[in-house]
Amino acid sequence: MDTPHPRQVLDLALAIGEILLAEGMSASDLVASLTTVTKAYGIERAFFDVTYTQLSATCVPDLGETPITAFRMVHQRSLDFTRVRALDQLLQDIGQGMPFGDAVATFEALRDAPAPYASGWTTIGDATLGAGVVLLFTTNWRDILLSFLICLAISRLVRLLDAYEVPVLFQQGAGAAVAGLFAATAAELGRRDVWPFVGSTPALLVVGGVVVLVAGITAVGAVLDAIDEFYVTASARMFETLMRTVGIVGGLLLGLRIAEAAGFAMTVRTDAIPLGPFPAQVLGAAMIAYGFALFAYADRTTRLLAATMGVTAWLSYSLAVFVGAGETVSNAIGALAATFISTLIVRHTTVPSFALITAALLPLVPGLALYSGLLMTVGTTADTANVAGGSQGVLSALMVALGIAAGASLGTFLGRPIADRVRTRRRLSDANPIS
Structure with missing residues (x-):
């Protein structure tokens, strides 16, 4: 899992992006955050498209290879800045070299975490x-x-x-x-x-x-x-x-x-x-x-x-x-x-x-x-x-x-x-x- 396939990287980036866009992050900041994920795991050039209800990402692993594209629908959810703070920390950890498997596990845990208070x-x-x-x-x-x-x-x-x-x-x-x-x-x-x-x-x-x-x-x-x-x-x-x-x-x-x-x-x-x-x-x-x-x-x-x-x-x-x-x-x-x-x-x-x-x-x-x-x-x-x-x-x-x-x-x-x-x-x- 520490040398992930590009599609796995795109899937993780878009899963993070879905939450951040639904929470209200601007499109510009969102693209910058998702680029942090792709670059950290070996994708130097990834292209993101933000249309408010849908996210898409495309990358070309190597010259001459078939491009890889992933899509994700954005579902509206209640605001949760505690989750946003955890995601922001995760993005910082990813940028500092967190192993891919740990990043996926951390994301799944915070995605499914209950609200911090009633x-x-x-x-x-x-x-x-x-x-x-x-x-x-x-x-x-x-x-x-x-x-x-x-x-x-x-x-x-x-x-x-x-x-x-x-x-x-x-x-x-x-x-x-x-x-x-x-x-x-x-x-x-x-x-x-x-x-x-x-x-x-x-x-x-x-x-x-x-x-x-x-x-x-x-x-x-x-x-x-x-x-x-x-x-x-x-x-x-x-x-x-x-x-x-x-x-x-x-x-x-x-x-x-x-x-x-x-x-x-x-x-x-x-x-x-x-x-x-x-x-x-x-x-x-x-x-x-x-x-x-x-x-x-x-x-x-x-x-x-x-x-x-x-x-x-x-x-x-x-x-x-x-x-x-x-x-x-x-x-x-x-x-x-x-x-x-x-x-x-x-x-x-x-x-x-x-x-x-x-x-x-x-x-x-x-x-x-x-x-x-x-x-x-x-x-x-x-x-x-x-x-x-x-x-x-x-x-x-x-x-x-x-x-x-x-x-x-x-x-x-x-x-x-x-x-x-x-x-x-x-x-x-x-x-x-x-x-």
């Missing part, structure tokens, strides 16, 4: 994320608590629907409908002076519930793939974003219609919601990144680093806004700073870079702007539809997503050479210790 903790992570979103805009404890509870319900519902293999479009719609119903109910109970709903802000409850459905994350990944010239994968991810967003808007409108039929209608704000006190913004950004990492089965080290990088992204964004940069440029600067620092940090740890970066960028993603623009386009009623204003909001959200992706791509590009030099210097130091 699914209830991922639900709490989702709820923490939603509460963090609301904390960006207000310090009203009622809104934060109610958002936490709404997101608990949404997370459990989506997980239940996923267990029954309900399409993602309807999962998103059901979750958004719950957000709309809960927010409308809270508004009605507040009007009737029922504690603790008095003084709550229903619009923020909708925002917390909708953003936790993560409409904007895939858009950033899609733009990042487009920048890296993986256009097929970028197109697929962008269309997935569109379908998820359609589900969210449709579900929210359905929830509001049901509430209206029950006699407690609520008008959803589609204008910009001002940010709250700056210390609360920083704490909210940390909660968003930490909550997402908890939702994604990350270990404690990854969760803490994710929260730190989320704060870094938000501080950089806020500084850029303070000096007068536009919204798109400010988000790009925040993404660049967080990604650059994350790329340097992961070279000193076993934390996977893309998992850390994904969580760090979450406070910046334009989920709220995208939702507001689409909701304005279709209108909460036929009379309130504003196609021109809504289209402008959607375009602004896409520009922000482009800025975030550009900043993330540039931060990774700038950070990798520095990190690689540091790693090489450390290896030389370990190989030649000073006595």
